Amino acid sequence: MGLSCEDVRELLPLYAGGEAAENERVAAEAHLALCAGCARELDHYREMRANLASVREEDPPSGTWKAITEGACARLFPRGARRAIALFDEALRFAAVLAVGLAVGVGAHVAARPDAPATAVVRTLPGGGATVTAAPVDHPSFHLNPEPPTRYYAPRVNLDGSYYLPRVEAMPVTGERDF
Amino acid sequence: MNALLILATGLGAAQTKEPTPLERIEREVTAVIEKVRPSVVQVTASFGIDPNLPAQSLTFSGVVYTRDGYVVTDAGGVDRAVEVRVKKGDRSFAARLVASDRKSGVAVLKVEAADLSPAALSDRPARPGGFAIAVGNAYGAAGSASFGTVNGVDRAVVVGGRTFDDMIQLTTPVQPGDCGGLVADASGRMVGLVHSISSGEGRGLSLLEFFGKDARDLQPTTPVSFATPAAAVKFAADRIIKHQKMVRGRLGVTARPLDETARAQLGLEHGAEIVRVEPDSPARRARLATRDILLEFDGQPVRDLAALQRKVAEVERPTAVKLAILRNGERREVEVEIDIDPQR
Numbered sequence: 001m002g003l004s005c006e007d008v009r010e011l012l013p014l015y016a017g018g019e020a021a022e023n024e025r026v027a028a029e030a031h032l033a034l035c036a037g038c039a040r041e042l043d044h045y046r047e048m049r050a051n052l053a054s055v056r057e058e059d060p061p062s063g064t065w066k067a068i069t070e071g072a073c074a075r076l077f078p079r080g081a082r083r084a085i086a087l088f089d090e091a092l093r094f095a096a097v098l099a100v101g102l103a104v105g106v107g108a109h110v111a112a113r114p115d116a117p118a119t120a121v122v123r124t125l126p127g128g129g130a131t132v133t134a135a136p137v138d139h140p141s142f143h144l145n146p147e148p149p150t151r152y153y154a155p156r157v158n159l160d161g162s163y164y165l166p167r168v169e170a171m172p173v174t175g176e177r178d179f
Numbered sequence: 180m181n182a183l184l185i186l187a188t189g190l191g192a193a194q195t196k197e198p199t200p201l202e203r204i205e206r207e208v209t210a211v212i213e214k215v216r217p218s219v220v221q222v223t224a225s226f227g228i229d230p231n232l233p234a235q236s237l238t239f240s241g242v243v244y245t246r247d248g249y250v251v252t253d254a255g256g257v258d259r260a261v262e263v264r265v266k267k268g269d270r271s272f273a274a275r276l277v278a279s280d281r282k283s284g285v286a287v288l289k290v291e292a293a294d295l296s297p298a299a300l301s302d303r304p305a306r307p308g309g310f311a312i313a314v315g316n317a318y319g320a321a322g323s324a325s326f327g328t329v330n331g332v333d334r335a336v337v338v339g340g341r342t343f344d345d346m347i348q349l350t351t352p353v354q355p356g357d358c359g360g361l362v363a364d365a366s367g368r369m370v371g372l373v374h375s376i377s378s379g380e381g382r383g384l385s386l387l388e389f390f391g392k393d394a395r396d397l398q399p400t401t402p403v404s405f406a407t408p409a410a411a412v413k414f415a416a417d418r419i420i421k422h423q424k425m426v427r428g429r430l431g432v433t434a435r436p437l438d439e440t441a442r443a444q445l446g447l448e449h450g451a452e453i454v455r456v457e458p459d460s461p462a463r464r465a466r467l468a469t470r471d472i473l474l475e476f477d478g479q480p481v482r483d484l485a486a487l488q489r490k491v492a493e494v495e496r497p498t499a500v501k502l503a504i505l506r507n508g509e510r511r512e513v514e515v516e517i518d519i520d521p522q523r
């Protein structure tokens with residue numbers, strides 16, 4: 001039983017590219033020898049492949065794309081609308097550039113701004129003389145970590161100087177003595 | 180049966196573990212602390228700055244000096260106090276400030292008590308490397324003890340704008356409230372009175388400074404503590420107890436030793452250069468001036484300024500002394516009357 005025309009048309013891309021299996025090639029050739037319609041189809045396919053191959057090998061002539069665009073616009077839009085569309089395209093392009101620039105500038109400003117001061121909780125210990133301050137402390141994180149820095153509260157005891165121990169201001173080594 | 184008991188005891192004794200050197204040291208240190216702790220008291224000085232507010236107060240330490248109630252402490256803590264109290268265990272005493280010695284920073288208090296435990300003072304000066312066990316009242320915790328060693332001796336420190344000479348430098352950690360506490364050596368004798376602490380902030384050259392970082396961002400270095408030597412405490416306390424005020428001789432100069440270059444240029448083997456003359460002092464009245472070279476004091480060559488300082492301090496009443504000085508290359512004899520330091 002030979003292949004139908006529909007079967008052969010499905011095989012044409014493989015057959016034309018030399019990639020069909022042996023049995024498929026034999027069956028397709030047997031059908032093409034007897035079917036003029038499929039033979040013409042094969043010729044058209046081979047011509048299109050050849051044309052496509054030549055298009056990839058070199059750039060189109062100068063002005064090709066402009067001609068295509070203008071031709072398409074002329075067929076799709078009336079004359080007045082074409083100018084409006086062109087202006088709108090320019091405006092859209094400008095707005096896009098402006099939006100990107102603003103986004104970059106705002107982002108850089110936010111990144112450089114210091115963190116808002118953290119609020120601390122202060123309470124006085126019974127008996128006075130000392131206060132405990134719980135202030136948020138930024139936990140350092142690896143700079144590539146996309147997660148925001150972890151903050152934890154570290155209690156710190158602050159003494160108000162009720163317990164006496166003076167601090168040395170200097171240690172002179174001049175050997176001077178007064179008497 | 181008796182033989183078996185004797186054998187078992189012998190075997191047990193043989194297996195008893197000998198204390199390690201570290202255990203022996205620990206035992207000795209704790210024994211010293213237990214020995215000196217009864218001599219350390221808590222001192223609270225109140226300052227009535229604003230009559231509408233509760234009195235501000237400072238809490239620190241003191242050392243019992245005599246059994247009948249004389250206590251030595253830091254002069255800075257009681258300066259201008261309106262009330263001073265001394266606490267020992269659950270007993271609290273009203274204390275009277277007898278006098279202070281501005282030169283050594285030692286103050287003597289008197290409490291009405293008859294059975295206190297005075298500290299035993301060492302008759303040998305502290306030496307670098309020696310043990311220094313401090314007992315005080317860190318943050319009000321009575322009898323707080325810490326252990327360290329003597330870093331150095333004969334240090335000069337400036338505290339509150341005043342210079343204190345011959346201070347003992349310690350590695351012993353001290354905390355607020357320890358000022359006036361006792362520093363003991365390995366034998367449990369007092370070698371010093373806790374005086375002050377360095378700030379502990381390192382300001383060495385650092386890359387951080389190039390990047391404009393504040394020095395406070397730097398990690399602080401380990402603080403160093405200082406103590407008034409026992410000899411200075413004894414001198415001040417004995418004088419104050421005897422006279423009920425501080426009696427210390429005064430010449431009224433600040434002098435520094437001549438360095439080797441200066442001695443070579445001047446052709447001298449000894450001497451000290453006067454760098455400052457106190458106004459209204461024996462030195463000013465004797466017309467001594469800066470840049471005068473002190474050659475002899477009371478017929479003795481000036482070789483050791485520390486010894487000269489002690490000699491002047493020991494004067495108990497106005498005393499005339501002959502000095503030999505070098506002024507503009509010319510030797511002169513000057514008579515000066517050592518007076519008593521007015522303790523300003």
